Amino acid sequence: MLLLTCPNCGVAADETELAPGGEAHLTRRGPGSDDASFESYLFHRRNPRGVHFERWRHAHGCGKWFHAARDTVTLEVYGTYPAQCAAPPREILDRIAAKHPGFDWEGGA
Numbered sequence: 610m611l612l613l614t615c616p617n618c619g620v621a622a623d624e625t626e627l628a629p630g631g632e633a634h635l636t637r638r639g640p641g642s643d644d645a646s647f648e649s650y651l652f653h654r655r656n657p658r659g660v661h662f663e664r665w666r667h668a669h670g671c672g673k674w675f676h677a678a679r680d681t682v683t684l685e686v687y688g689t690y691p692a693q694c695a696a697p698p699r700e701i702l703d704r705i706a707a708k709h710p711g712f713d714w715e716g717g718a
């Protein structure tokens with residue numbers, strides 16, 4: 610069972626209370642961008658075996674969006690943080706680096 614703590618209301622919710630929103634920290638591309646960038650924004654997503662940053666919505670709770678960092682293999686949750694954060698908080702990256710030395714969140718290693 611996946612258990613995530615909503616950073617907006619503080620409730621620890623299992624996945625039945627949450628709605629997945631896909632990969633976090635995507636850079637939005639608009640009509641003015643080149644075709645390759647727009648295609649990548651629309652269709653290309655990481656699907657890593659390991660650390661992944663995701664968007665979730667506390668659908669049956671406060672209704673707000675948040676981000677979660679977790680391991681897709683072990684289901685270990687490294688932390689959750691507000692959706693307004695443009696990058697994962699340092700303490701979450703440190704927690705990930707302790708388990709995965711050399712991890713680079715922008716490289717998705």
Ligand SMILES: [Zn+2]
Binds near residue numbers: 615671
């Ligand atoms: Zn909530």
